[in-house]
Amino acid sequence: MNCNLKAIIVQTKSGVIAQLLAKYRPSVKIIAGTDDDVTYRQFSTVRGVEGIKLDALSLEAVLAAAIKAGHIKAGDKIGLVSSVDSDSVDEPSVFKVATA
Helix, strand or coil: CCCHHHHHHEEEECHHHHHHHHCCCCEEEEEEEEEEHHHHHHHCCCCCCCEEEECCCCCCHHHHHHHHHHHHCCCCCEHHHHHHHHCCCCCCCCEEHHHH
16 A cells, blocks of 8 residues: 655654554654653664654644654645554554645
8 A cells, every 4th residue: 555655753752663663664754753862862773763852742743843854844645653542652553644
């Protein structure tokens, strides 16, 4: 299945979701946002993952930071990985295709 995505956007506390996604070597960049310093530094060692350091962890914040950093632009088709429960951000339960 080809969705023609520009990127996969992930919110993560520990980086586990981004690492699991990177394991499958998607053809698009994974943009992972975190509010943890250690996790942010670890993203530099994971192939295909671009880390974004945030003050507050939310999918909207990751998306806004990715646009501001130039990783994606408004109107791009993206994949969003998030958790329904805000207390368990490292347990993905939703993958959604959206427009930035």
